Amino acid sequence: MTSQPQKALGILGLEGGLAPGQLPPPRPGSVFNPATFDFPIIIETVEGAWADRVIPGDSALEPAYIAAARRLIERGAVAISGDCGFSIRHQAAVAASVKVPVAMSSLLLAPTLLRQIPADAKIAVLTADSTHCGEDLLDVDDPAERARVVIGGIEGGALWQNEMTRPPRPTSVAEIESDVAACVLRLREAHPEIAALLFECTMFPMVTPAIRRITGLPIYDTATLYRMTFAAVA
Incomplete structure (x- = not known):
């Protein structure tokens, strides 16, 4: 019998200057530390989403948010959330682009x-x-x-x-x-x-x-x- 893939929460991450696929060093209590939760998380960096663009709000980032959300779905995410509460500005667009629950902020x-x-x-x-x-x-x-x-x-x-x-x-x-x-x-x-x-x-x-x-x-x-x-x- 083929095993079912493990469910994971997908997180739309900000740019952090890390190599593709690299995660920040785990710190106690960090939402990017897998040990913080009793479920798996997977992260996709939103291209161009530096904090100095996301915090004041840059509507030009919307296509990159949607693209990263779709990549998370392809990797098995069963729900999607955001890194940085200011990504709430892209809540409607991301929710409309995928067929899983989305909670950006x-x-x-x-x-x-x-x-x-x-x-x-x-x-x-x-x-x-x-x-x-x-x-x-x-x-x-x-x-x-x-x-x-x-x-x-x-x-x-x-x-x-x-x-x-x-x-x-x-x-x-x-x-x-x-x-x-x-x-x-x-x-x-x-x-x-x-x-x-x-x-x-x-x-x-x-x-x-x-x-x-x-x-x-x-x-x-x-x-x-x-x-x-x-x-x-x-």
Whole structure:
């Protein structure tokens, strides 16, 4: 009897200056570390998708996203997600191009999270660059609901500076945690009614456990999205 190929989650990766097929060094908690999940992941780099193009939004990347998604399907992906929450801009195009579930960004969770917390509470969206994370990326149209979402970013910090170079420079987990913790502190001081955090950046899951311990708040991130998406088809 012929064995069935193992199901895998396909990830549309950013350019990282690596050789074709080469993955970043595995780090604890990284969404690119196979040990982070109890299911296989496969990655296809989106040609030209450097962070300095994806974060501000470059519509010219759409064909490359679609092509990479189709390559993932050919390799056996049963669901597709994105590297970098700002790839949500290509959600509709990629979903229309393949016949498997597509979840390009943890930002897709924002409308759902608003319904998981009290009506007088807020969620905080923490992003790599708040200057490019506008209301159009959140799919929250009701002004009253939109007022319950606060956005903070770590632009200018170590991670942002390193990721905006070509190729990106490595950032230590300690540096990421420092940037994220400082941003969360600022947001909570300004908005004490924050009841949950939503992390946009794919690098943030490496510090999610630490920030969860510091804040005591529920935190949703890219790893959350990957697990949800794969569980739907596993």
